[in-house]
Amino acid sequence: MRRIVLSLVTFLAFFYMPQAMADMPVGTWTTMDDKTGKKRAVVELSLKNGELSGKIVKVFREKGDKGICAKCPGEFKNKPIEGLTFLWGLKDQGRGVWSSGQILDPKSGKIYRAKLSMHGDKLYVRGYVGLAMLGRTQVWVKKISASENHDPSMA
Numbered sequence: 001m002r003r004i005v006l007s008l009v010t011f012l013a014f015f016y017m018p019q020a021m022a023d024m025p026v027g028t029w030t031t032m033d034d035k036t037g038k039k040r041a042v043v044e045l046s047l048k049n050g051e052l053s054g055k056i057v058k059v060f061r062e063k064g065d066k067g068i069c070a071k072c073p074g075e076f077k078n079k080p081i082e083g084l085t086f087l088w089g090l091k092d093q094g095r096g097v098w099s100s101g102q103i104l105d106p107k108s109g110k111i112y113r114a115k116l117s118m119h120g121d122k123l124y125v126r127g128y129v130g131l132a133m134l135g136r137t138q139v140w141v142k143k144i145s146a147s148e149n150h151d152p153s154m155a
Contacts, residue, residue: 025052025098025118028143031125034136042143045087052098052116054087056106071109081106090114103127 024047031041042058059067059081069076069084076084090101096118103114105127112127112135121142128135 025096025116025123028057029123029140030143031138031140034138041081043086043140050091051088052090052092052101053085054103056081056084056086058082069104069106069109072104072106073109073111076104076106076109087114090116 025045026047027045029043029045030039031043032038033040039060041056041060043054044057045052045054047053059065061067067081069079069081072079084104084106086104086106088101090098093099097116099113099115101114102111103125104111112129113132115126115128115132115135117124117126123140123142124137125140126132126135126137
Protein backbone atom coordinates (compact mmCIF):
# COMPACT_ATOMS: atom_id res chain seq x y z
CA MET A 1 0.00 0.00 0.00
CA ARG A 2 2.79 2.39 0.92
CA ARG A 3 4.46 1.72 -2.43
CA ILE A 4 1.24 2.53 -4.30
CA VAL A 5 0.83 5.84 -2.45
CA LEU A 6 4.46 6.77 -3.09
CA SER A 7 4.10 5.89 -6.78
CA LEU A 8 0.92 7.96 -7.03
CA VAL A 9 2.53 10.97 -5.34
CA THR A 10 5.57 10.72 -7.63
CA PHE A 11 3.34 10.46 -10.72
CA LEU A 12 1.27 13.47 -9.68
CA ALA A 13 4.39 15.53 -8.94
CA PHE A 14 5.74 14.86 -12.44
CA PHE A 15 2.32 15.50 -13.97
CA TYR A 16 1.79 18.88 -12.28
CA MET A 17 5.38 20.14 -12.28
CA PRO A 18 5.46 21.08 -16.00
CA GLN A 19 2.25 23.08 -15.55
CA ALA A 20 3.67 24.89 -12.52
CA MET A 21 6.85 25.70 -14.44
CA ALA A 22 4.78 26.92 -17.40
CA ASP A 23 3.23 29.54 -15.11
CA MET A 24 6.67 30.83 -14.10
CA PRO A 25 7.82 33.95 -15.95
CA VAL A 26 11.43 33.26 -14.96
CA GLY A 27 13.74 33.58 -17.95
CA THR A 28 14.60 35.96 -20.75
CA TRP A 29 12.02 38.19 -22.41
CA THR A 30 12.05 40.72 -25.23
CA THR A 31 10.19 43.91 -24.35
CA MET A 32 8.28 45.72 -27.06
CA ASP A 33 7.44 49.41 -27.35
CA ASP A 34 3.66 49.51 -26.90
CA LYS A 35 3.35 52.44 -29.34
CA THR A 36 5.68 51.37 -32.19
CA GLY A 37 5.79 47.60 -31.72
CA LYS A 38 9.61 47.67 -32.00
CA LYS A 39 11.92 45.70 -29.72
CA ARG A 40 13.14 47.87 -26.86
CA ALA A 41 15.11 45.59 -24.55
CA VAL A 42 15.97 42.09 -23.45
CA VAL A 43 15.23 41.49 -19.77
CA GLU A 44 15.97 38.63 -17.41
CA LEU A 45 13.36 37.72 -14.79
CA SER A 46 14.45 35.73 -11.75
CA LEU A 47 12.91 34.36 -8.58
CA LYS A 48 14.50 34.73 -5.15
CA ASN A 49 12.83 34.06 -1.79
CA GLY A 50 9.44 33.82 -3.50
CA GLU A 51 9.70 37.25 -5.15
CA LEU A 52 10.10 37.93 -8.84
CA SER A 53 12.51 40.61 -10.01
CA GLY A 54 13.79 41.76 -13.38
CA LYS A 55 17.03 43.14 -14.74
CA ILE A 56 17.61 44.85 -18.10
CA VAL A 57 20.20 42.81 -20.00
CA LYS A 58 20.30 44.60 -23.35
CA VAL A 59 18.77 47.81 -24.72
CA PHE A 60 18.00 48.32 -28.40
CA ARG A 61 18.88 51.99 -28.44
CA GLU A 62 17.10 54.59 -30.49
CA LYS A 63 18.74 57.74 -31.75
CA GLY A 64 19.47 60.02 -28.82
CA ASP A 65 19.41 57.29 -26.15
CA LYS A 66 22.34 57.79 -23.81
CA GLY A 67 21.92 54.50 -21.97
CA ILE A 68 21.57 56.01 -18.52
CA CYS A 69 18.56 56.45 -16.26
CA ALA A 70 18.74 60.27 -16.24
CA LYS A 71 15.16 60.92 -15.04
CA CYS A 72 15.12 58.12 -12.48
CA PRO A 73 14.75 58.82 -8.75
CA GLY A 74 17.10 58.08 -5.85
CA GLU A 75 19.41 55.10 -6.18
CA PHE A 76 18.49 54.65 -9.87
CA LYS A 77 19.50 58.17 -10.96
CA ASN A 78 22.19 58.27 -13.66
CA LYS A 79 22.77 54.51 -13.47
CA PRO A 80 23.39 52.56 -16.69
CA ILE A 81 20.11 51.11 -17.95
CA GLU A 82 21.79 47.84 -18.97
CA GLY A 83 22.20 45.86 -15.76
CA LEU A 84 19.52 47.88 -13.94
CA THR A 85 17.03 46.06 -11.71
CA PHE A 86 13.79 47.68 -12.87
CA LEU A 87 11.18 45.21 -11.57
CA TRP A 88 10.97 43.90 -8.02
CA GLY A 89 8.80 42.49 -5.27
CA LEU A 90 6.24 40.59 -7.36
CA LYS A 91 4.53 37.67 -5.65
CA ASP A 92 2.85 34.66 -7.23
CA GLN A 93 -0.94 34.95 -7.13
CA GLY A 94 -1.42 31.63 -8.98
CA ARG A 95 -2.54 30.81 -12.52
CA GLY A 96 0.35 32.73 -14.11
CA VAL A 97 -0.40 36.04 -12.34
CA TRP A 98 2.22 37.94 -10.35
CA SER A 99 1.49 41.20 -8.49
CA SER A 100 2.20 43.36 -5.42
CA GLY A 101 5.51 44.56 -6.86
CA GLN A 102 6.86 47.64 -8.58
CA ILE A 103 8.28 48.52 -11.98
CA LEU A 104 10.54 51.40 -12.98
CA ASP A 105 10.09 53.02 -16.39
CA PRO A 106 13.67 54.11 -17.23
CA LYS A 107 12.42 56.45 -19.96
CA SER A 108 10.20 58.57 -17.69
CA GLY A 109 11.88 57.76 -14.38
CA LYS A 110 8.53 56.90 -12.82
CA ILE A 111 7.87 53.92 -10.56
CA TYR A 112 4.54 52.13 -10.87
CA ARG A 113 2.79 49.24 -9.18
CA ALA A 114 3.12 46.14 -11.34
CA LYS A 115 1.07 43.13 -12.35
CA LEU A 116 2.24 40.38 -14.71
CA SER A 117 0.06 37.78 -16.45
CA MET A 118 1.49 34.90 -18.48
CA HIS A 119 -0.29 33.51 -21.52
CA GLY A 120 1.87 31.01 -23.42
CA ASP A 121 5.03 32.71 -24.68
CA LYS A 122 3.64 36.18 -23.95
CA LEU A 123 3.86 38.13 -20.73
CA TYR A 124 1.39 40.96 -20.18
CA VAL A 125 3.08 43.57 -17.98
CA ARG A 126 0.81 46.20 -16.48
CA GLY A 127 2.13 49.31 -14.74
CA TYR A 128 -0.33 51.45 -12.82
CA VAL A 129 -0.88 53.99 -10.06
CA GLY A 130 -3.78 53.21 -7.73
CA LEU A 131 -6.16 50.96 -9.66
CA ALA A 132 -4.83 48.39 -12.15
CA MET A 133 -7.62 49.32 -14.59
CA LEU A 134 -6.10 52.80 -14.91
CA GLY A 135 -2.69 51.59 -16.04
CA ARG A 136 -0.90 50.67 -19.25
CA THR A 137 -0.01 47.19 -20.49
CA GLN A 138 2.98 46.07 -22.53
CA VAL A 139 3.30 42.64 -24.11
CA TRP A 140 6.68 40.94 -23.75
CA VAL A 141 7.68 37.92 -25.80
CA LYS A 142 9.66 34.93 -24.52
CA LYS A 143 13.18 35.18 -25.96
CA ILE A 144 14.09 32.17 -28.06
CA SER A 145 17.22 32.93 -30.07
CA ALA A 146 20.56 34.45 -29.17
CA SER A 147 20.39 36.59 -32.33
CA GLU A 148 17.92 38.90 -30.57
CA ASN A 149 20.86 40.32 -28.62
CA HIS A 150 22.25 41.76 -31.86
CA ASP A 151 21.69 45.49 -32.13
CA PRO A 152 21.89 46.53 -35.81
CA SER A 153 22.62 50.16 -34.87
CA MET A 154 25.85 49.05 -33.18
CA ALA A 155 27.23 47.39 -36.35
